[in-house]
Amino acid sequence: xxxxxxxxxxxxxxxxxxxxxxxxxxxxxxxxxxxxxxxxxxxxxxxxxxxxxxxxxxxxxxxxxxxxxxxxxxxxxxxxxxxxxxxxxxxxxxxxxxxxxxxxxxxxxxxxxxxxxxxxxxxxxxxxxxxxxxxxxxxxxxxx
Amino acid sequence: xxxxxxxxxxxxxxxxxxxxxxxxxxxxxxxxxxxxxxxxxxxxxxxxxxxxxxxxxxxxxxxxxxxxxxxxxxxxxxxxxxxxxxxxxxxxxxxxxxxxxxxxxxxxxxxxxxxxxxxxxxxxxxxxxxxxxxxxxxxxxxxxxxxxxxxxxxxxxxxxxxxxxxxxxxxxxxxxxxxxxxxxxxxxxxxxxxxxxxxxxxxxxxxxxxxxxxxxxxxxxxxxxxxxxxxxxxxxxxxxxxxxxxxxxxxxxxxxxxxxxxxxxxxxxxxxxxxxxxxxxxxxxxxxxxxxxxxxxxxxxxxxxxxxxxxxxxxxxxxxxxxxxxxxxxxxxxxxxxxxxxxxxxxxxxxxxxxxxxxxxxxxxxxxxxxxxxxxxxx
Numbered sequence: 001x002x003x004x005x006x007x008x009x010x011x012x013x014x015x016x017x018x019x020x021x022x023x024x025x026x027x028x029x030x031x032x033x034x035x036x037x038x039x040x041x042x043x044x045x046x047x048x049x050x051x052x053x054x055x056x057x058x059x060x061x062x063x064x065x066x067x068x069x070x071x072x073x074x075x076x077x078x079x080x081x082x083x084x085x086x087x088x089x090x091x092x093x094x095x096x097x098x099x100x101x102x103x104x105x106x107x108x109x110x111x112x113x114x115x116x117x118x119x120x121x122x123x124x125x126x127x128x129x130x131x132x133x134x135x136x137x138x139x140x141x142x143x144x
Numbered sequence: 145x146x147x148x149x150x151x152x153x154x155x156x157x158x159x160x161x162x163x164x165x166x167x168x169x170x171x172x173x174x175x176x177x178x179x180x181x182x183x184x185x186x187x188x189x190x191x192x193x194x195x196x197x198x199x200x201x202x203x204x205x206x207x208x209x210x211x212x213x214x215x216x217x218x219x220x221x222x223x224x225x226x227x228x229x230x231x232x233x234x235x236x237x238x239x240x241x242x243x244x245x246x247x248x249x250x251x252x253x254x255x256x257x258x259x260x261x262x263x264x265x266x267x268x269x270x271x272x273x274x275x276x277x278x279x280x281x282x283x284x285x286x287x288x289x290x291x292x293x294x295x296x297x298x299x300x301x302x303x304x305x306x307x308x309x310x311x312x313x314x315x316x317x318x319x320x321x322x323x324x325x326x327x328x329x330x331x332x333x334x335x336x337x338x339x340x341x342x343x344x345x346x347x348x349x350x351x352x353x354x355x356x357x358x359x360x361x362x363x364x365x366x367x368x369x370x371x372x373x374x375x376x377x378x379x380x381x382x383x384x385x386x387x388x389x390x391x392x393x394x395x396x397x398x399x400x401x402x403x404x405x406x407x408x409x410x411x412x413x414x415x416x417x418x419x420x421x422x423x424x425x426x427x428x429x430x431x432x433x434x435x436x437x438x439x440x441x442x443x444x445x446x447x448x449x450x451x452x453x454x455x456x457x458x459x460x461x462x463x464x465x466x467x468x469x470x471x472x473x474x475x476x477x478x479x480x481x482x483x484x485x486x487x488x489x490x491x492x493x494x495x496x497x498x499x500x501x502x503x504x505x506x507x508x509x510x511x512x513x514x515x516x517x518x519x520x521x522x523x
Contacts, residue, residue, distance in 0.1 A: 040151045043265075044289055048296060051258075055304045068301050070251045071319050072308035092191070103190045105181060105247035113193040113246060 064108035077133040078111065082118055082125040089129070095121065111139055119143035155288040156405055158432045159398045161224060161272025162483045163294065164263050166395035168222025171234055171256060173388040175214040178241070182207045185247060193246035201244070213237065221260070224273020231264040252389035255301060259294055259392060266290035272431060294396040295354065301393070302351035309344045316340070324377045346370050354400055361480060361490035364397060368487035398432075398483050405433040408464040409449055410478065413457040414439025418512040426478060434481045435462075459509060471509070472501040 058067035080092040096102040101121070111130035118128045128141040184190055186201055202210055214237040220230035238257035241248045269275040271284040313319065317336025320326060320343075326336065346366050353363035371390035378386050410426070413419045423437055438445030440456035449456075449463035455470070462474035469477050476498075479489035492501060 037148060037151045040287065040289060041147065044151070044293065047293060051297060051300050055300070059304075059308070065246065065249045066251075066254060067308065068251055068304035069308040070305055071323050072305060072314055073311050073319070101189045101191075103184065105185065105190055106249060109191075109193040109246040109249075110195070113195060114191050116194070116197065117192040 063110075079131045079133060080111070080114065080118070081129040081131065082121065083127050083129055084123060085126045090125075092118075112141060115141040115143065151287070151289055153288040154285040155291060155402060156432070157267070157271035157284045157286040158405065159401050159483075160263065160266055160268045160286055160291055161270065161276075162398050162431050163395045164224060164227070164268035165222050165272060166391055166398075167256070167259055167263060168218050168220075168234075170388045170391040170395065171221065171238075171260065172215055172218035173384070173391070174253070174256060175211050175218060175237075177384050177388065178214070179207065179211045181248070182210070182241075185245060190247060194244065195246060196243055199244055210237070224269045224271075224275050227269025227273060227275050228264055228267075231260055231268075235260045235264065250385075251301075252385060252392070255297075255389070256392050258297055259396060262290070262294045262297065266293070291399045295399050298354065298393070298396050299351045302347045306344055306348045306351065309340070309347070314340055315344070323379055323382070325379060326377070343370070354397070360400060361493075364400075364487045365490040367394060367397060394487060397487065401432060401434075401481055401483075401486060403432070403434045403481060406436050408435045408462060408478075408481070409445060410435050410437045410474070411440055411442075411445050411449055411451060411456040411461040411463070412437065413460075414441050415457070416512060419460070426482070429482045429484050431483050432481065435478060459505070472498065472505040475505065476501065 055067035058065060081089045082092075082095060083089050090098075092102050095118075099121070102118075111128075114130075115128050119125060125143050127143055130139045130141070131137070182202070185192075186204075186207065213233065217230045217233040217237065220226060221234050235257060238253060238260065242254060242257060267286050267290070270280065270282070270286050276284070309315070315337065317331075317338075317340045320336040320339045321331040324339075326339075330336075347370070349359075350363050350367050350370070353359035353366075356363075371386075371394055375383065375386045375390050410423070412423050426435070427437055440446065440453045446453055446456065449461060449468060451461050451463070451468060455461065459471040460474050462469045462477050464477075476489060476492045479485040479492070482489075492498070
């Protein structure tokens with residue numbers, strides 16, 4: 001620190017800077033303090049922005065995760081089928097009855113993510129079909 | 145500068161410590177519940193729904209170890225022992241489950257993870273903790289903005305929950321019928337619709353009312369009623385989950401109790417053994433340290449409060465913000481700031497409870513057995 005600047009800076013603890021003829025000199029502790037405040041403000045704003053934005057985006061995308069829809073809606077109901085080579089179909093309920101496997105712990109999961117598990121069943125299905133009960137629309141996920 | 149003032153403001157760390165203890169207990173309970181769920185998930189009977197296929201499952205046979213680590217971290221977090229470390233481990237356990245499989249993407253688990261994260265950030269081990277007892281000598285103060293985040297999180301949760309419940313299916317009471325223990329014959333009446341509407345109304349009130357000082361106590365009471373009703377009313381499959389969720393979501397409510405430690409003066413008849421027992425009890429549960437307890441033999445205390453010894457001997461007195469309350473009113477006001485009672489104590493203001501309380505207090509005060517010995521109580 002230059003002698004001039006040194007002489008102008010108030011070294012007293014807890015008094016980080018002194019105003020001098022329209023400008024302010026900052027001690028290292030004052031700069032740290034400012035940086036800390038800046039980091040606090042950034043974290044505060046960022047956290048809130050994420051917490052407000054994520055559920056809003058999920059609602060727009062009609063995704064059921066991380067949007068605080070606790071028992072809010074029965075949601076879109078789907079039937080899930082395993083289609084075997086030769087067009088034979090087995091519903092998830094039938095698979096459960098036959099093998100004891102195929103439980104879901106949550107009412108809403110992404111249909112596409114179910115494929116690896118369902119495709120690994122025996123006999124191996126050719127594809128998985130997720131049918132929307134309201135619209136009747138079907139999504140097909142081939143087993144590789 | 146207002147921004148400097150906002151982010152530089154300090155507040156008592158005690159409410160944060162109390163919230164941390166409650167969340168730690170909830171997390172412990174949640175670990176016990178999660179043991180069976182994880183077993184089912186890894187047994188191969190559950191349709192796996194992995195958003196990140198590269199994330200490994202727990203090795204075979206290690207679920208007990210995982211749950212034990214979670215439980216230990218929860219206990220340590222509740223007691224505030226190495227709080228940031230134990231909180232970090234707890235957060236890691238919760239986060240692992242949230243990203244492992246969509247079957248585990250429950251809002252209550254997500255909320256718990258967020259609150260644990262915020263309590264770590266807010267330095268919740270600063271007070272009401274073993275860290276304080278053994279390792280720390282710094283002031284029991286934290287940055288106030290860190291205590292605002294868990295509270296704002298509450299409003300965000302309630303706010304979005306209301307928004308999503310505004311759909312024909314919920315408002316018609318379908319979810320209420322499906323998810324609660326409501327008897328079938330009531331399902332065909334107006335009760336499910338009324339319950340659905342009341343739920344939406346209460347959640348909206350909570351999102352806003354917690355921030356309005358005049359409405360805050362009503363919000364405490366309604367939040368308590370709502371989550372107690374959810375616990376008792378939901379289908380038995382959800383009972384244990386709803387207990388931990390209720391505890392977890394009610395825990396940040398205590399952060400709204402921002403009265404400074406020692407800011408309220410309680411004057412009591414210190415010549416009375418019966419009164420002493422009650423004051424000892426109040427002191428034991430006054431975890432926020434908001435009240436100072438002074439006997440009626442203390443002239444300074446009487447002068448501070450502006451009451452006479454005779455008045456203080458006749459009934460307990462509470463002095464705060466230039467107001468003096470006595471008897472049942474004082475007891476109720478004290479209960480409104482104790483962490484174990486602040487949620488339900490506002491209900492004591494609902495008629496006819498004040499009239500009953502006053503009569504009961506008078507009756508007990510007249511029949512109490514007092515000694516004539518004045519023994520100072522530890523402050």
